Amino acid sequence: MKELTLHLLSGGIDSTVLLYDLLKQGRTVECIGFYYGQKHVRELDFARATCRKLGLRYDVVGLSNVFSGCFLTNDGEGWVVPNRNAVLLNIAVAIAKSRGARTVTFGANRSDRDTFPDCTRTFVEALNYSISCAGIPVVVEAPYLDKFKHLIVALGRGLGVDMGSTWSCYTGSNEPCGECLACQERAKAIKGVS
């Protein structure tokens, strides 16, 4: 039996390209997403459609009343959801353990690093140390940590990812707003600039 990888698929570019990349490597993958009150819950529809197309298991974990005080979940101002990755990744690790998966993957990348402290190698290494101290034989991998987003788009094109099957906008509208941080980063990456 092939070892299982549990992949965090938000429905955005980075996690979708990484999913295709993992499959290209021959890995056996199941995906999870999170509903944590984000306005752009629409991203999960894109993630689910991708998994359906690829024939992969996709589950959504619901978290209510955990994250607040930022633009993504209510009327706060910043883009950063405090401690989000630690919460989502530790939950993924718990689920991975129960399914016998040894690896959890997520799409944090170089373009995230300056905005999100929980998208750095320092954080991922600290998290893995904490997981090992809790006695859990699961490792979190973030293979795109040093890759800028436009390079991920280029990689995705080579892997046959349709960028239209991914969703980035943070605002919760039916069409991308073109103005939020996620829309701006997406536009630059698709144009090929870092």
Added chain:
Amino acid sequence: MKELTLHLLSGGIDSTVLLYDLLKQGRTVECIGFYYGQKHVRELDFARATCRKLGLRYDVVGLSNVFSGCFLTNDGEGWVVPNRNAVLLNIAVAIAKSRGARTVTFGANRSDRDTFPDCTRTFVEALNYSISCAGIPVVVEAPYLDKFKHLIVALGRGLGVDMGSTWSCYTGSNEPCGECLACQERAKAIKGVS
């Protein structure tokens, strides 16, 4: 304004005594609990009653489909809920950040250490390092890490804690089973043996 402490109150002996202890120290405390599918959800009724009596805020965070494969949540065999404390504490840290609390407290103690790897000082220190790497100005404190449970009972009696207002049994029955790990540890501690 006094600095806020966010306390994990499960409704068991350790977290209840620690709550009284924190209040005795003059700290301003709000409490949270978790419903994660535990059979002994009854413990949360005890936690809520304690907070009502003390006039403290108490909120329950719901997590579905996160923990499985152990006796506490289904028909698994072990007592350990894999990665539970990392998940619960990281969620508490996110909530603490949103409320302006600088400290999260929980009642891990010396009697837990040999059974639960996520009740050790090594784990708590690794977790705090990971939280700081995520850029969150919140610290997790577990002041009873070196205290055996029977000493916590003794301390609680001195603080006026009614042990009958706490719940330990893991089985989900209306009366304590007297046989599960939690009942055994409780009985020993109340008798005053480690």
